[in-house]
Amino acid sequence: MAALADVAALDLAGDRIADIAAVRARHGARTAVLVETTLLRRRASQKLPDAEHWLFTDEALQQATAAPVAAQRARRLAGRTVADVTCSVGAELAALCGTATAVIGSDIDPIRLAMARHNLAGAPVLLCRADALAPITAEAAVIADPARRSGGRRRFDPRDYAPALDDLLAAYAGRDLVVKCAPGIDFDALADMGFRGEIEITSWRGSVREACLWSAGLAEPGIARRASVLDTGEQVTDAESDDCGVGPVGRWIVDPDGAVVRAGLVRHYGARHGLWQLDPDIAYLTGDAVPPGIRGFEVIEQIPFTEKALRQALSALDCGALEILVRGVRVDPDQLRRRMRPRGDTPLSVVITRVGAGQAARAVAFICRSPRPEAARD
Incomplete structure (x- = not known):
């Protein structure tokens, strides 16, 4: 030391x-x-508040849950006895020690387990070496974070996780189980494996961090999907109304947080905040106000999208710094930005999207001011 x-x-x-x-x-x-x-x-200081005292391997740090995300999960397990069966170097355990009645950590890797003993020295947690697929508790709620990397490469098929997701679900069938997965996991594949609980998609610092599976005993009644946006503290679920209409652009365009989009809750989010969609199949929302803490794009001009028309419009507006967002149209934003060659003084944003379906589909560009969230709320 x-x-x-x-x-x-x-x-x-x-x-x-x-x-x-x-x-x-x-x-x-x-x-x-x-x-x-x-x-x-x-x-690690970007993820964990006490990182200056911890021990890691590079792969363990990549897999370690960021403290705010772990804290969100620990709050949902408050008052329970919890066993983290893939505890690695202890990031989840550190959060659980503040909420759970009793905490048990196990891992099959003796080096990571030794690191966890160092990292959690003095914390009220029991640690032991064990295989995650061989349960060592009978009553505890179980957390598992199977490895999704091998040799620095990501594993996308949940059956290739270590341990495999289907094996974990089988090993703890009938138990209260929480499994951390990659945010891009196929929801239909989960259903094929027999998972019937809640899927929570969590974002932090503007980035989607994970999908978390909550077994039926831990899920809230009537909720199958949840988006948790830690930056604003907002949660949206599929138990809410999705009565969100479709219409012409309003004063603002809103690009919902990635957790909302990934969870398939754009319409629910729009209904909550009085917004509507530009197109029923595209995740952009629009309205006359911007939800608190969300970055809105104030529309200046709407034009049919062609590169020539966009370049002329941007030049007329003295465009300088240029941000381009695209959904539903085959456009590379970085390459398009270079071809626009903006040289002016006014920072602008352009939202390019498809509106309409079939023969009526058309690409539209919305030229916008892009204020800070505080300005959008004002």
């Missing part, structure tokens, strides 16, 4: 060769692991 504290005082970002030479002169053969651990701790 003293050696790690010594290395932590170095920059390791500028002249890294000189810094590593200094570490090697003082710490010899331990240089590589000391430098790696220090760099991992710095990366």
